[in-house]
Amino acid sequence: MLNYIHDIPTKLYFGEGQIKHLDEILRPFGKNVLLTYGGGSIKKSGLYDKVTDILSQGGYTITELSGIEPNPRIESVEKGVDLCKENNIDVILAVGGGSTIDCSKAIATGVYYEGDDLWQMVVEPHGVLKALPLVDILTLSATGSEYDNGGVITNLKTNEKLGNSYTFPVASICDPTYTFSVSKYQTAAGTADIMSHIFEGYFSRTEDSELSDYIAEGVLKTAIKYLPVALKEPDNYTARANLMAIASVACSGIPAYGKQGTGWPCHAMEHELSAYYDITHGVGLAILTPRWMRLILKKDPSCAWRFARFAKNVWGIEGDDEQALALAGIEALEKFFEESGIPKTLTELNITDEHFVEMAEHANAGGYLKHSFVALTNEDIVEILKNSL
């Protein structure tokens, strides 16, 4: 079991109606609020009206940044930073999913960034930065951005989609009813993202960090139980609540405490797909993950013990043959994604092998994937991408 530091200051207000705390959360920070959101689904759902009513009644001044993209772009960060500076913003209120929150984190820190080019802030390695306080109201169970300090920003000019650490939200309002209107496609993709956050830490060489593994398996079992319910009954509170609860934990680092880092291979590869083709992150992950699993199992059969545990503890598959168990676990996952209505191939998303070689170079540029559960070469990555066509 390796050393770790647990340091997540974010408060989570979980459950129906927790928006009642919004005014008390914002009040200590000041009256000038930058309200950030995406494509307007919060207007359709009525959440926009609810939020602006609370802010108006509380005497807040609202500046708006709308239209934040599903893979949020550096231009939105720049726009947000300008708005904060022009309007003396005291606190940012992000209403949306991971994209809106990620973008808002970069804005919150961008206000204090001293360089000329905000893209440099995205590119440079750094720790948690000085930031405006950020509060969010979550509308999608997926990225876990509501309970971590990370954000992923895209630059379509350079075909780059890069993760970095910015700031933790001071508080996140997690009301499962706000996800009732999320489409089947996005619900499934979001759940694939949650599960991938677990896989990225679960498939590690560390064997003796038991609680982390049990939490990881608990997140996966909860996803497997409740995604089908949420797809069938979008208004099922229990299903939506369980998916929301696991989303925040999955990307927090907690399920990998005490474990060796892995470089997050599937995220590294998927970010390339999204950067080049602007596809839904969770869909890319769901397509890549089983192919990655099969390749590393073939490349290094000695890692089968871990897949066998996955098959047993997560899927309840019984048996003694580690290789057979390992394959059965991967098959079960593939079937689960398929039954959730997620596309099975990159071809269905009109992706060809045109850029695979450069994608592999980018994905492996940091050298992190050498330290994966099973080390990946550029050739391995190209093979995984080709197997995903």
Place this chain on the structure above:
Amino acid sequence: MLNYIHDIPTKLYFGEGQIKHLDEILRPFGKNVLLTYGGGSIKKSGLYDKVTDILSQGGYTITELSGIEPNPRIESVEKGVDLCKENNIDVILAVGGGSTIDCSKAIATGVYYEGDDLWQMVVEPHGVLKALPLVDILTLSATGSEYDNGGVITNLKTNEKLGNSYTFPVASICDPTYTFSVSKYQTAAGTADIMSHIFEGYFSRTEDSELSDYIAEGVLKTAIKYLPVALKEPDNYTARANLMAIASVACSGIPAYGKQGTGWPCHAMEHELSAYYDITHGVGLAILTPRWMRLILKKDPSCAWRFARFAKNVWGIEGDDEQALALAGIEALEKFFEESGIPKTLTELNITDEHFVEMAEHANAGGYLKHSFVALTNEDIVEILKNSL
């Protein structure tokens, strides 16, 4: 799944050698440190010298409060508050187990308490209070005081042992090697305490807070796996590390998020035993818990589903008969405690039924046990205590 607010600001520095962060943790608060500890085991182990060396080299002024009791008493709180006021203490550094940390929490808030009688602060219901910053170095995996805001203080004059909320530590240094020297008896008792923190939330009427239940079961399985290892090999890092990791989570509230409160019946009963007889908390819990389980299962057989889940998911017992499974799970627990060397009866601790009626009245005074998994009357409590003789 019920609403909850997650709000635990404590940083955990987990792993061997994390004391290297001590100076950077304390520095922002000031130079006057109240160093609190218990009976001197930290002097034997060398930890006292290590801590005072770091403080001296950092230029801190140390005031000491030693001799904090295993069931910390109001007199120690009073003494600590006086020392803080006399020495303009900036930060409290507690080095020890739950008793030292609990007492230090009450001292940290007692400094700002405006009443004349500190015992009133212990008795009065209140939320988290204004407090001096508290940092701790944990030496026993048990109460979870390093990661919650609660403390339990004893008044031997009135035979009262009362829990309340005070303040969260700002940081806890959790180095498993500091527990290598913990005796078998205290190791087993501490693990029983950890497991009891889980039982108090796990046995609830809420069925649909999946992640909480999986975390709870993960804590229990980790305890069951590693307590025997730690008893056999006190210096086994993996065993000590796993026990330390689960201790902090078990009492944090996290394993019961989304679940109906239960009033913590075994803790309510055990606090009476400790208040009257000053016994080791975890030992009292280990004796009471199986008796409590048997009584409520008999009183309300409809609660067997929950015990059956416990038997299956925690002990891996198979079967279809809920009642049989339920009983088998309780038996497995009883056997586990017995094999860990914990006394099986109150009689072995020289406790008689002399005070059982008044203990039951006290334990049930708040009316919380009416809302237990299975409601307990005073008569039920007396029966559980008698069955524990």
